[in-house]
Every structure is written in structure tokens, then in C-alpha cells.
Amino acid sequence: MQLLEIYERLSKYYGPRDWWPADTAFEVMVGAILTQNTAWSNVVKAIDNLKAADCLSAESINSLSQDRLAQLIRPSGYYNVKAKRLQAYCRWYLERGGFDALDAMPTDAMREAILSVYGVGPETAEDIVLYAFNRPVFVIDTYTRRTFSRLGLVEGTETHEELRQYFQDSLPAESALFNEYHALIVIHAKDCCRKKPLCGQCPLAMDCDYFKGREEC
DNA sequence: ACCCAGGGTCATA
DNA sequence: TATGACCATGGG
Numbered sequence: 092m093q094l095l096e097i098y099e100r101l102s103k104y105y106g107p108r109d110w111w112p113a114d115t116a117f118e119v120m121v122g123a124i125l126t127q128n129t130a131w132s133n134v135v136k137a138i139d140n141l142k143a144a145d146c147l148s149a150e151s152i153n154s155l156s157q158d159r160l161a162q163l164i165r166p167s168g169y170y171n172v173k174a175k176r177l178q179a180y181c182r183w184y185l186e187r188g189g190f191d192a193l194d195a196m197p198t199d200a201m202r203e204a205i206l207s208v209y210g211v212g213p214e215t216a217e218d219i220v221l222y223a224f225n226r227p228v229f230v231i232d233t234y235t236r237r238t239f240s241r242l243g244l245v246e247g248t249e250t251h252e253e254l255r256q257y258f259q260d261s262l263p264a265e266s267a268l269f270n271e272y273h274a275l276i277v278i279h280a281k282d283c284c285r286k287k288p289l290c291g292q293c294p295l296a297m298d299c300d301y302f303k304g305r306e307e308c
Numbered sequence: 309a310c311c312c313a314g315g316g317t318c319a320t321a
Numbered sequence: 322t323a324t325g326a327c328c329a330t331g332g333g
Contacts, residue, residue, distance in 0.1 A: 111314095127315040133330060134314090168330040172316085212316045232314060277314060311333085319326085 092242070094261045097295060098268070101275035104294035108274035111222035116190055118147060123218040124176050124210060125167040136166035149181035149189070176210025183208045198226040213251045221273070227266045229258040230273040234280035242295065 112131075113119045118138065125134045140163045141147045146155060155163075161174040187193055193201060201224065206216040217230040231254045240247030245254060262268060283293045 123314090126313085128313060129315085129329090130313040130331070132313095132332075136331090166330060168313090169315090169328045170330080172328050176316085210316070214315065218314080230314090234314075273314090281314095313330100313332095315328105317327090321323090 092244075092295075094244075094258065097242070098262075098272050098275065100294040101279055102271065105275055105278055108271060108278060110270060110274035111218070113222075116223040117149065119223040120180065120184070120219050121147065121152075121177065123215045123222070124180060125164060125173060127169070127173070127212075127215060129168050133166045133168060137164040140164065140166070149184050152177055152181045153185070172210075179209040180211060194224055198228060201226065202228055213255075217255070221266060221269055225266045225270075227259075227264040227269050229255055229262070229269050231255050231258070232273075232277075234276050235273070238276055238280055 111119050111122065113122055121141070122134055122138060125137050138147070141152075144163055146152060146160075146163065152160060157171075157174050157178065160177065161170040164170050164173055164177070167173060184193075187204070193204070196204065198220065202216055202220045205211055205219050206213065211219075214230060214232050217228050220226045220228045221230055231251050235258075236245070236247055236249075236254060239245045239254075245257065249257070262272075279293075279295070283295070
């Protein structure tokens with residue numbers, strides 16, 4: 092089974108996912124940092140706090156003390172680390188000239204520039220480039236590695252960049268496709284053989300070795 | 309009570 | 322380059 096067929100099956104089963112949940116591009120960037128190793132439900136609380144304090148802008152986040160910011164984002168966990176990361180990102184973002192200046196960059200240069208910021212690793216950079224700037228960069232996360240390893244399409248030991256190259260070389264470079272595909276990988280991983288096993292209904296189960304011969308499936 | 313969630317950095321070998 | 326410690330809340 093190839094990548095496009097897997098996408099078609101997931102898309103048909105789950106329908107449009109409407110990612111990333113955010114009102115603005117800047118909110119996507121903040122959410123991308125806050126959701127590092129953290130459940131999204133906790134990120135929502137933190138972003139709601141920032142909105143209630145009228146602090147959901149790069150200028151506002153920088154003008155807050157680090158401790159004050161940490162208290163606002165407390166529900167998202169790692170709040171001291173993330174307060175530093177958010178301010179590092181916002182400082183860089185403003186120095187670089189904000190959204191329009193970054194949006195003028197070619198996609199690869201944009202990805203590398205964002206990746207160079209303190210507190211922004213490979214996945215966070217990809218989230219921002221794809222979901223805030225609408226550029227065709229494929230997001231590699233633990234779900235992606237795990238799912239496609241179980242499907243037997245990758246070993247699972249590849250580097251982050253090797254996996255990203257594999258997906259981007261195997262798919263048309265369309266941001267709408269990458270956007271939807273990553274969202275589908277996440278919903279499928281949460282839905283399938285974890286909290287709520289889909290068993291025989293899983294749209295990928297028939298070709299997924301992981302599901303074969305397991306009692307719960 | 310335990311497990312983990314839409315990771316990343318830093319110190320050590 | 323490759324592990325390990327560390328960061329921390331909230332829901333199952």
C-alpha cells in the first residue's frame with residue numbers, strides 16, 4: 092500500500108479534520124510551542140488564558156515578565172521552559188520583521204530559519220511552516236514514525252530528516268494534502284488500538300501487521 | 309496509583 | 322552519535 096492510498100483510506104473514513112485549530116497564524120505558532128509533549132486540551136487552557144489577558148501577540152508576550160507569562164501558560168505544563176521558548180520565539184519573530192517578512196522566504200530557508208530558534212525543534216518548525224505559513228513541509232512526529240513503521244513502510248530507525256524526505260519525495264508537494272494527511276495520522280493513531288480500538292473497522296487494519304493476530308483486534 | 313500527551317535542550321560517554 | 326535527565330500539567 093502506497094502513501095496516497097493510505098491517505099485516501101484515512102480521508103474517506105475520517106473526513107476533513109480542519110487543522111490547525113487556531114484563529115490566526117500567530118496563534119498556530121504559539122500553540123506549536125505549547126503543545127510540545129503535551130495534550131492539546133491543556134494547550135487550549137493556556138491559550139485561553141493568554142487571550143483573556145489580551146496577551147496573544149508577540150509584543151505582549153515579550154512585554155510580560157517571564158514569571159507572569161509562565162503563570163498564564165501554566166496548564167500546558169513545562170511552563171517555565173515554555174515561557175522562555177515563547178519569548179525567544181517572539182523576540183526572533185519581531186526582529187525578523189514578523190509574518191510578512193518571513194512569508195517572503197522560500198520554504199526550505201523558512202524551515203531552517205525557524206528551526207534555528209531556541210526551543211523550536213524539527214516537529215515544531217514543521218508545524219509552523221505548514222500550518223501557519225501554508226507551505227508544503229511534511230510534519231514528522233512520533234505518531235507518524237510509529238504508524239508507518241507498523242505498516243511496514245519504514246524501519247522506524249530513520250532520522251527525522253530521512254523520514255521527511257521519504258514522505259515529501261513520495262507525495263505531490265501540496266500544502267493542503269500535507270495539512271490533511273498529518274491531521275489524519277494523528278486522529279488515526281489516537282483512535283486505533285489505543286484508547287478506543289477500532290478493531291476490524293480500522294481503515295488501515297487489513298494491511299497493518301501490527302493488528303494481525305492481536306487479541307484486542 | 310500509574311501512564312502518557314500533537315518535544316526539545318543540555319550534560320555526559 | 323547516542324543515550325539519559327530534566328521539564329510539569331491534567332485526563333484516562
